[in-house]
Amino acid sequence: MFFGLTMPLHIFIRNALNRWELRKADGPIARKRTTVSDPEEMSRKLKAIAKQTGAGAVGITPMTEDALFEGQTADYKTAIVIALPQDYETMKAVTTVKAAAETVDTYRDVSRIVMALAAHIRSLGWRARAYGESSDLLHIPLAINAGIGQLGKHGSVIGTEFGSNFRLATVLTDIPLATDSAVDIGVDDLCLGCQRCTIDCPADAISDQQHLVRGKKKWYVDFDRCVMYFVKTLGCGICIEVCPWSRPGRGPSLSQTLLAKRAKRDPT
DSSP: OHHHHHSOHHHHHHHHHHHHHGGGGSOOOOSSOOOOSOHHHHHHHHHHHHHHTTOSEEEEEEOOGGGSOTTOOOOOSEEEEEEEEOOHHHHTTTTSHHHHHHHHHHHHHHHHHHHHHHHHHHHTTOOEEEEOSSSSOOHHHHHHHTTSOEEOTTSSEEBTTTBTOEEEEEEEEOSOOOOOOOOOOSHHHHHHHOOHHHHHOTTOOEEEEEEEETTEEEEEEOHHHHHHHHHHTTOOOHHHHHSGGGSTTTHHHHHHHHHHHHHHHOOO
16 A cells, blocks of 8 residues: 555556456356366366467466465365566666556556456366455466476575566466476576675665575575665566566576576586
């Protein structure tokens, strides 16, 4: 709410319209259910539909509790995660109104993609609900499990093609689908030796070391510090844009190089 009160009026209106559109996140289900005899084929069809409507990357994963906030429940079997890239040149001007507008507009567009996909699934007689820019679902754990990318030092997902310069949205559904697996594209190899986001973070919120979180070593971001600066600057994102992986066209070759170096260093 406080963030909404501090942003320029036209950004506030954009954001409010996005949330208004999300009233279409759920809807009536067709009475006649389409039988799914081949979950892999259905997965391919739904991914193709998402790509045709603008998705940059699509992954499918079983729904897990780590994507829910405490006290929440979601009785869906599967999550379809959509990533939509932002304009890199615009986002290089992070902390400006122009970059904030690009972020809000990207959330709008990715929300429209998942709403259309969820509506299509419901037309087949299966339950489906879209989750766009909202606080109802944690997209990052699902994106990692769905093979969209890996967790970066800056707390965002890094994918092969777009780095971290994208926004996420999700469809939860119970239609039978084949799922994807988490990927290893060499993100830890990069983050262990890279200091860009750690040094450039004006809030000093990004740790240079992994921390033990729920029994697993993970990169750690002090979100109390991060959010305060985020609100102050109408949306930061410096860490995303300075990441070497976010530069257009660099990701695939960077991943290949990092994995090759690891294989040479540790042949087993």
